[in-house]
Amino acid sequence: MADILYTYKNQVYVNLTNECNCRCTFCIRNQEDAIGEAENLWHKTNPTLEEVLEAMKQFDFTGYTELVYCGYGEPTCALDILLATAKYAKDTYGLTIRVNTNGLGNLYHGRNIVPELAGAVDAVSISMNAPDAEGYMKVTRPKYPDAYEKMLEFASLCRDSIPSVKLSVVDVLPEEDIAECRRKADAIGVELRVRHFTD
Ligand code: SF4
Secondary structure (H helix, E strand, O other), X not given: OOOOEEEEOOEEEEOOOOOOOOOOOOOHHHOOOOOOOOOOOOOOOXXXXXXXXXXXXXXXXXXXXEEEEOEOEOHHHHHHXXXXXXXXXXXXXXXXXXXXXXXXXXXXXXXXXXHHHHXXXXXXXXXXXXXXXXXXXXXXXXXXXXXXXXXXXXXHHHHOOOOEEEEEEEOOOOHHHXXXXXXXXXXXXXXXEXXXXXX
């Protein structure tokens, strides 16, 4: 069975699903079968709620304060399991909850999922990836033609109801592109995080 929980750089991650609604050119899944302490992040079948809960019960959270939903797939594609297990982890282990997402959950579910997320998570990090829709479509290759605009809309909806909301880009982008990303993030009142490529 693939790893459901794994650690990387002193953080605990949940590998909830291998489903994703993007095909990013840079996706780590195209290069390796695992990261951090995980051995294999490819599920034969995506885990059930019971399997994720069991993995949490088996894990020793001593010394960890945050649980991050971010594995070999898009966590909001398994929204029900994400919400239920995040609430369990928060109530049982006192962990804060972060979701690393492509921000396309509203498009995937055909409704605004932010109120549901707001009831279960403390932080959301949304991959912005590019300063405009054209660049975004080229690198993330999402299933939806209006993905860039909806990703930014998702970020602004999160801003109003989730304590920590960040848009993220990787520092391989040219400086002028990062500046434009920052301008767009500022315009919707969300902090931009510039990540190192190796993060
Ligand atoms: S959104 Fe994440 S998991 Fe999905 S293809 Fe892009 S990098 Fe990979």
